[in-house]
Amino acid sequence: MTRSRLNFIVLPALVVLVSVVALLLAAGTNPWEPIRLIIQGSLGWPPFESGSANKVGDTFMVWVPIALASAGLIVTFNAGMWNIGIEGQIIMGAIAAALVAREVSAPRPLLVLLTIVAGAAGGLLWGLLVGILRTAGGVNEIFGGLGLDFVALSLTTYLVIGPWKRPGVASTSGTEIFPADSFLPSVGGTRLSPLAVGITLLAIAGVWLLFRGTMYGLKLKAVGRNRPSSFLMGIPTDRYLLGAFVICGALAGIAGTAQATGFHQKLIPTISGNYGFLAILVVLLARFRPFWVIPISFFFAMIAVGSSSLSLRLNVDPSLGGVLQGVLVLSTIFGLGWAALRAARESPVDDGEVG
Amino acid sequence: MSGFINALVDMFDTATIASIVAGASALLFATMGETISEKAGVINLSVDGSMMLAALAGFVVALQTGSVWLGFPAAAAVGMAAALVVAFGSIRLSLNQVAVGFVLFALCTELSRFLGDSYVGRPGEAVPAWDIPGLSSIPFFGRVLFQHNLIVYLAYVTVVATYLFMYRTRRGLELQGVGERPEAAHARGIAVNRLRYLYTALGGALIGIGGAAFTLDLKLGWSDRPTRNLGWIVLAIVIFGGWHPLRAAFGVLLFGALQAFALNLVPEFPNLAQVLPSIPFPAMILVLVIVNWKALLRWLDRYPFLRAILRSDPPGAIGSRFEVS
Numbered sequence: 231m232t233r234s235r236l237n238f239i240v241l242p243a244l245v246v247l248v249s250v251v252a253l254l255l256a257a258g259t260n261p262w263e264p265i266r267l268i269i270q271g272s273l274g275w276p277p278f279e280s281g282s283a284n285k286v287g288d289t290f291m292v293w294v295p296i297a298l299a300s301a302g303l304i305v306t307f308n309a310g311m312w313n314i315g316i317e318g319q320i321i322m323g324a325i326a327a328a329l330v331a332r333e334v335s336a337p338r339p340l341l342v343l344l345t346i347v348a349g350a351a352g353g354l355l356w357g358l359l360v361g362i363l364r365t366a367g368g369v370n371e372i373f374g375g376l377g378l379d380f381v382a383l384s385l386t387t388y389l390v391i392g393p394w395k396r397p398g399v400a401s402t403s404g405t406e407i408f409p410a411d412s413f414l415p416s417v418g419g420t421r422l423s424p425l426a427v428g429i430t431l432l433a434i435a436g437v438w439l440l441f442r443g444t445m446y447g448l449k450l451k452a453v454g455r456n457r458p459s460s461f462l463m464g465i466p467t468d469r470y471l472l473g474a475f476v477i478c479g480a481l482a483g484i485a486g487t488a489q490a491t492g493f494h495q496k497l498i499p500t501i502s503g504n505y506g507f508l509a510i511l512v513v514l515l516a517r518f519r520p521f522w523v524i525p526i527s528f529f530f531a532m533i534a535v536g537s538s539s540l541s542l543r544l545n546v547d548p549s550l551g552g553v554l555q556g557v558l559v560l561s562t563i564f565g566l567g568w569a570a571l572r573a574a575r576e577s578p579v580d581d582g583e584v585g
Numbered sequence: 586m587s588g589f590i591n592a593l594v595d596m597f598d599t600a601t602i603a604s605i606v607a608g609a610s611a612l613l614f615a616t617m618g619e620t621i622s623e624k625a626g627v628i629n630l631s632v633d634g635s636m637m638l639a640a641l642a643g644f645v646v647a648l649q650t651g652s653v654w655l656g657f658p659a660a661a662a663v664g665m666a667a668a669l670v671v672a673f674g675s676i677r678l679s680l681n682q683v684a685v686g687f688v689l690f691a692l693c694t695e696l697s698r699f700l701g702d703s704y705v706g707r708p709g710e711a712v713p714a715w716d717i718p719g720l721s722s723i724p725f726f727g728r729v730l731f732q733h734n735l736i737v738y739l740a741y742v743t744v745v746a747t748y749l750f751m752y753r754t755r756r757g758l759e760l761q762g763v764g765e766r767p768e769a770a771h772a773r774g775i776a777v778n779r780l781r782y783l784y785t786a787l788g789g790a791l792i793g794i795g796g797a798a799f800t801l802d803l804k805l806g807w808s809d810r811p812t813r814n815l816g817w818i819v820l821a822i823v824i825f826g827g828w829h830p831l832r833a834a835f836g837v838l839l840f841g842a843l844q845a846f847a848l849n850l851v852p853e854f855p856n857l858a859q860v861l862p863s864i865p866f867p868a869m870i871l872v873l874v875i876v877n878w879k880a881l882l883r884w885l886d887r888y889p890f891l892r893a894i895l896r897s898d899p900p901g902a903i904g905s906r907f908e909v910s
Contacts, residue, residue, distance in 0.1 A: 368879040373873055376817050376870055391857075507691060514684055547702035549695045552694070552699075556695055563674070571679070
């Protein structure tokens with residue numbers, strides 16, 4: 231067991247290293263330099279040097295939506311659902327938060343609270359819709375979710391160039407900056423919001439607790455493992471599936487709020503930053519374990535923030551970061567599959583499904 | 586309102602219909618590929634990424650060799666390689682097909698951006714136009730059907746060939762058996778997993794050719810993620826088409842018509858110019874949602890004729906793995 235465990239950590243790491251170095255050599259650059267630049271771009275070089283406060287703040291604020299979405303996805307994955315609609319749920323959260331930020335005037339703490347609640351409600355609604363399509367309509371959640379992703383994306387684009395356009399100019403660069411009272415409170419002139427980081431950690435702990443210490447979580451897992459027999463055991467499976475989508479949607483909606491009133495402080499068409507899809511990769515890599523989400527999504531956030539400086543400094547396309555993430559996840563799940571196959575060969579007892 | 590009517594009237598223009606017929610070629614290839622793969626029981630969810638990477642491969646190979654016809658086999662090889670990764674992961678390693686497909690989608694997309702960066706905006710090769718002698722001079726139909734190029738004709742030939750193969754040959758019956766009842770197929774002496782590898786690879790090759798049809802014919806050249814989201818539409822159309830090649834082909838044409846309609850609306854609503862081109866994507870998926878609505882299906886069950894046309898049932902063993910016990 232220890233040998234196979236070692237294999238599926240060492241093997242993917244080796245694959246990633248070799249493939250990235252090969253790619254960079256093919257692109258004609260020194261392979262070490264981009265890695266250093268990614269660290270420099272996200273945390274400073276040396277990491278956390280005195281002038282890097284802004285970068286570190288940005289990295290944390292990219293970590294927040296990825297980690298929140300990942301926490302939500304753990305719930306839907308445990309219920310056996312592929313919530314590809316997570317992108318749309320983030321976007322609808324951002325739209326709802328933007329609506330409150332633009333239209334409501336209230337004392338600052340109340341307004342911030344309202345944007346968060348509105349964001350959660352927006353994401354929840356969009357998640358619930360995927361769930362209803364699935365349970366009442368029998369529409370596969372992958373396609374229902376994808377359709378709602380497209381709807382949400384069209385809606386933001388419409389809002390940004392239509393009703394919420396900046397006076398005089400309709401451009402996809404975004405709406406006007408929201409009133410300052412609605413911003414998530416941040417520290418030291420950076421974008422870092424301790425409130426957002428706190429909510430994210432709470433959400434992750436909450437999801438851990440849900441599956442570790444509650445009957446609800448246990449039943450949800452049962453529904454995910456075997457829906458027909460859970461139903462026969464008297465679990466209202468449809469309600470549990472809807473519950474999973476509601477929890478995931480609300481967390482994704484808060485991620486959208488963090489994007490709208492925390493990071494960008496305005497609404498842009500690409501408000502989700504693709505973080506929902508990235509979170510699916512994070513959860514697959516974390517193998518659905520909540521606390522692993524914290525470091526893995528931080529690593530992904532570093533790549534996302536740091537790789538933007540690659541094109542400026544090295545003339546390497548920033549998508550290198552995405553390639554790295556993809557290779558890492560693919561080689562990890564293949565490594566796991568390989569280890570499981572070998573374990574199954576050595577002992578005939580099947581030790582469960584992987585991936 | 587009059588804007589809508591104008592746009593609708595423009596749809597019946599000969600040139601518009603001809604452009605829908607020609608524009609469907611890429612998605613027809615990819616949809617046939619995915620239909621074959623899913624019919625054998627393997628969902629290749631990576632289409633959106635692998636089609637894009639294949640599109641890049643086709644463009645680059647055609648550019649380097651100066652021959653557009655070498656681009657297509659290169660793209661087919663890339664699509665096939667991606668499909669084989671999905672097949673290997675799900676058949677040999679018993680991994681979840683959706684997981685492998687999704688990760689591969691993300692990886693191939695980013696890889697196409699990374700490797701294609703230096704090709705953005707460079708002029709490349711294009712499939713030459715070729716009117717079919719004789720047929721192309723028929724009034725209306727000649728313009729609509731026979732004044733395109735070899736790749737467009739080949740796309741429609743592929744549709745008919747897929748249909749004939751699947752429903753009119755013994756090998757096609759085996760393909761269906763492998764996807765519907767692998768145990769029964771196995772009992773009849775069919776090598777289930779070998780056939781699944783074969784048809785997933787074949788499907789991947791067609792998906793790759795679809796990608797190259799974009800960069801070498803429909804949307805010449807390379808830009809950032811040129812076929813973005815079209816792979817997801819392919820997956821949706823396969824379901825919409827009820828895993829039947831001819832119905833899926835109808836779905837592709839319907840999507841093309843929606844796109845043409847959205848484009849026709851742009852001059853009527855210029856302030857929505859940036860939103861309209863994206864409308865066919867949600868529209869197409871919403872059509873899928875309606876067609877799959879349980880209540881509608883129950884209603885259809887009372888009308889066998891309509892049911893046969895509209896109902897779509899997935900292959901029995903889709904997405905599952907088969908092991909000889």
